[in-house]
Amino acid sequence: MGGVMEAIRRRFSLVFFSFAAAFFLLAVFLKFLRSMPWWCSCAVCEAYVTKSWTSHFDNLCDWYAHLLRHSPTGTIHIHVLGNTVTANPDNVEHILRARFDNYPKGKPFSAILRDLLGRGIFNVDGQAWLFQRKMAVAELGSSAVRFFASCIVAAEVRDRLLPLLDSAAADGRVLDLQDVFRRFTFDSICKISFGLDPGCLELSLPLSEFAAAFDAASRLSAARAAVTMPIVWKVKRLLNWGPERELREAIRMVNLLAEELIRRRRKLGFSSNHDLLSRFMACVGDEDDNYLRDIVISFLLAGRDTVSSALTSFFLLLSSHPEVLSAIRDEIDRVVGGRVVASYDRLRDLHYVHAALYEAMRLYPPVQFDSKFCVVDDVLPDGTFVGRGTRVTYHAYAMGRMEELWGSDCHEFRPQRWLRDGAFVPESPFKYPVFQGGLRVCLGKEMALMEMKMVIVAMVRKFDVELAANSGSRPPKFVPGLTASLEGGLAVRVRMLGGEQRSVL
């Protein structure tokens, strides 16, 4: 009997101690979890994790803008993402210029975008970045290349965009303007950067499927950066599961398109050509197809989505601002004369159009925010401490909505704020970082402005663009992605202006 009792006692002790040890380990584990950056119970992080912000705001960027407006320093912390977000121009200048070396893109971010962007210019630092930047400066910086690009864009407007809009006007059908602009900018960037017309590619599927894959890849890659525990997407990627499976498939399609562009360029020859892809092929040797693929993808992303995003929001704003439309038409009549497709030289004199474009991108920047990673501990000019490894984000979308920066009418679309005595006056790129600023400032800015102005001149000259029923009835909702795009596109009807016969040349 005594032996049985002893055995029960021993077993009981074992169970008791096992439970105690398990509880202890669990407590240690929980403490460890809580000490991690992605565990925080502050109001902002709680709202982020539970998504409770969605009951007050349509877009994450609107919620961030609200928080930043109410922060005394113009800087906030999303602890669960290890992200310091700022709308303070002094901080932006510090990150992008003064302490550029301390704020590279960094490894965590390049890991997030590596599957899509590889070693392309947007996703590398140091020598790899410098090399591509020098090559791209030689291509995009020269005025001869810009003039050549303007001829390509003019031909695209004349031969593709206007005929498409003519036919839509004739049969009164509804168009998704965002989609029209994406096709237009895709064609233009392929011709400018790769010397190829996508219409001539031998693709296994319609181009629209590749475009959809491109959009999905951008959306799903951006979604990785929004999760609080990166290990989650890494495990899903390993298991090829859920969104990661979708991303892999989208990237496979994007790769097919890039491979076809490279194959075609090689077939047509690259040694005597001056487009960007030919230059890279001649310089890095045309053997490294993976590297060439990364370059192709980066330039497609840079040249397609940003410009189409800016044009879409421009026409969205114009539809509710007839006074701006009529000022634009007056200026175009004065400067361009009777032509529908403006010449390169005339475009530079369109100060009001330039101001209206800047104003539209202030409110709806194509790249809404951009992140860097801090290398060594630092203090931002507003006194914010930034620890090593912290993600630091400047938020162009929020900056366009700061009363402190733009005055009490900051929510209004008012191109005049950019004009002095009728001439366009730029702002500091650190107050208006729509094209970024500092050492990695956008290289396609002039080209993008030329392209957008040419489209605007041709469209407002020939057509009235009206939003289709309901499409402008609520504030824009964006699809999360690397560049801003409108959920559901922008449904419009175009109407040919009162029987005017203008010269298209």
Ligand code: HEM
């Ligand atoms: C409205 C149009 C555009 C906007 C708003 C815009 C904006 C930007 C922004 C914010 C960046 C910094 C991105 C980052 O570092 O993560 C950037 C970089 C860049 N952009 Fe643009 N961009 C536009 C059009 C273009 C076009 C048409 C091209 C040329 C094909 C281009 C080429 C580049 C390149 C090569 C970089 C990389 C610069 C570097 O890292 O050194 N961009 N752009």
